[in-house]
Amino acid sequence: MSELQQEEGLAGSAADWPKALFYVALLFSIYQIVMAAFHPVSSQVLRAGHVGFLLMVVFLYFPAGGNGRPWQPLAWVLALAGMGTAFYQWYFEADLIQRSGDLTTLDFAVGVLLIALVFEAARRVMGIALPIICAIFLAYGLLGQYLPGDLAHRGYGIDQMVNQLAFGTEGLYGTPTYVSATYIFLFILFGAFLEQAGMIKLFTDFAMGLFGHKLGGPAKVSVVSSALMGTITGSGVANVVTTGQFTIPLMKRFGYKAAFAGGVEATSSMGSQMMPPVMGAVAFIMAETINVPFIEVAKAALIPALLYFGSVFWMVHLEAKRANLKGLPKEECPSAMAA
Known part of the structure; x- marks a missing residue:
């Protein structure tokens, strides 16, 4: 049973969690209750905050190598970076709406960072297979125009893909989120x-x-x-x-x-x-x-x-x-x- 709990991460006793994780989880719960009760932000910001908290929980709990505890300095850097992408969506929400897909250099960097963090979080929780499959589909989007026959498509730029995945409600912030x-x-x-x-x-x-x-x-x-x-x-x-x-x-x-x-x-x-x-x-x-x-x-x-x-x-x-x-x-x- 202890092995199963270790595999499931947060299914284990709260006493086994890193102390900071308890407060992150508490803030996450309060955030979700407040959002549900008062709806103080837009749907886009709600989703971004949800993903930001999830990234914090993952990086503070799941180690990079699959065993033991995460190395705390790196865990906090990644966790705060994940929450930083959510803060960016909230702080620059009006600007992002006005630009409507015309990404600035900073937008592009934040979008790439978010995608990379989600890939790493998926690897820590689900293993390497899922990120590899997702990477193959991303590569197909970028390079599909060079494939023969019916496999080819008109091609997408990397800025288009980053915009679709990281900004808006059809990528990482889609219906499942x-x-x-x-x-x-x-x-x-x-x-x-x-x-x-x-x-x-x-x-x-x-x-x-x-x-x-x-x-x-x-x-x-x-x-x-x-x-x-x-x-x-x-x-x-x-x-x-x-x-x-x-x-x-x-x-x-x-x-x-x-x-x-x-x-x-x-x-x-x-x-x-x-x-x-x-x-x-x-x-x-x-x-x-x-x-x-x-x-x-x-x-x-x-x-x-x-x-x-x-x-x-x-x-x-x-x-x-x-x-x-x-x-x-x-x-x-x-x-x-x-x-």
Whole structure:
């Protein structure tokens, strides 16, 4: 579990974070709440600030080499540079609108810096593959006119590409960033508040009370608690980290093979991304892209999500019956109503 938390970075305990990161995350949360409540800035500046804070969090937490802690002087240089690009968008917003794509030398430098920082942040979080793929597409935009046949296009200058990516709402500040800044972050924050208020224990105790004493009870508890957790997290990884540390050892204790126990928890947790009302980030992007209310996407996902968890639950029941895996003694299970 500790290895999984290390891989997930911020999924680990806040006590393990660099101290400054806690205050950055706190300011990030306050920024998002104020933006949502009062709308004091334009959509462009909102997105830029969101990306700026994300870059700060990444560079202060994820090391360049993938192990240990970031070297703090470099981490702060990169973090402040990332926030500096957001400040630039806010301070020169009127000038950027008036220039409307006619970049100055300083605009161009800030745009290139932002692209480079996003590439480096993606490398630290996701690995080298994603930046390489993105670099190939950028190279195609710059050099595609030299390719043969149908692969060729009319060609784009580097200033055009920088303007498209770093200034405006169709590049790095496009629809996914807008959805993240206006919806996803707030739902994640809401889920974190519920988690700290004891919702994980509530969901686990409720599932234990209903199914813990049944045939294959521990695995059924994993499925039901993951479904309930999915309603507030929308994240498969967060679900595994929170419920898995309890349900996986419990399943192994009652005779499930380690691989099967891990598989049940992983499969159940991945359903979080389709479990209304939060679901995964794609659901918010989908609603914004096809221009329908998010509630309609959530309603459409409800039946498939229930079928998904129902299928996993039935598979667990059949495996428990085949292997004759009993549940917990009823006296060890909490009352579902009391939970």
